[in-house]
Amino acid sequence: MLSYRHAFHAGNFADVFKHVVLHCALECLVRKPTPLLYMDTHAGAGRYALDGHMASSAREADGGAARVLAESGAPAGVGHYLAQIRSMNPPGRLTHYPGSPEIARGLLRDEDRMVLCELHPADHAALAALFAQRPRTQVLASDGLAALKSQLPPAERRGLVLIDPPYERAEEYRLVATALPEGLKRFATGTYLLWYPRLPGDAAAPMLKRLGNGLSAPTLRLELALGPAGDRPGMDGCGMLVVNPPWGLEAAMREALPWLAAHLGRRGARTKIEWLVPPRAN
């Protein structure tokens, strides 16, 4: 059963973190002229009205995207993401927030292909309508982790795969820990972004341990914690593994993440940028 709806959370701190990393990674990749595949295994609805009936009571974006939009002096990686958010909103207001497929569409070229998987019927229908006019785009009502098998390797031999499950079932951590290395076997040079929550009890730890031991490609671990460990209930931080990070991403993150921590976090907010699997020395 799919109970998670991303519209309740759109634009929150976790979206800002995830979408800044995604934006920067794609910016690095599109510097090369050759076409690529963008695959989103858990794509959501693609775009969210923040005054819609699902978001209005919560407005999680007020502690996320709205907060960073009000700041000046953002480093380039964050600034380009903010410019994309501003371009789809009235001046000085945040009424709509882009999901990961829309963030990606803003950076991709006409020759780049998109494969977007979304299982929730209503979100799939919204996503299919939003991308109906884009050539070279498939919107699949398929299990995104299973689709890694059918879609990889891409004909382009270049690409980025975003894996962004809701983790509403504990087994999703285990499924991801199996699917990502299998995807990497099929498409060894691809860039993979895997988002995970930081929760009390550290539910993601066994998955990260398995991936740290099992992945065969350089993997960067990025994290944002909004405050000191354990002083708040619920999700108080999140992270992203970046397998085969494109050149330039690590440097961009060293500027972007401390800025995000300073503007989204509390006293004691922290960031982590380290190699889960270091690049092999030549």
Ligand SMILES: C[S@@+](CC[C@H](N)C(=O)[O-])C[C@H]1O[C@@H](n2cnc3c(N)ncnc32)[C@H](O)[C@@H]1O
């Ligand atoms: C965290 S949200 C995705 C947010 C989106 N990636 C973004 O950044 O805007 C996770 C989405 O995955 C969908 N979903 C859950 N299980 C899925 C599966 N096995 N395959 C594809 N989509 C799934 C949910 O319906 C939900 O819309």
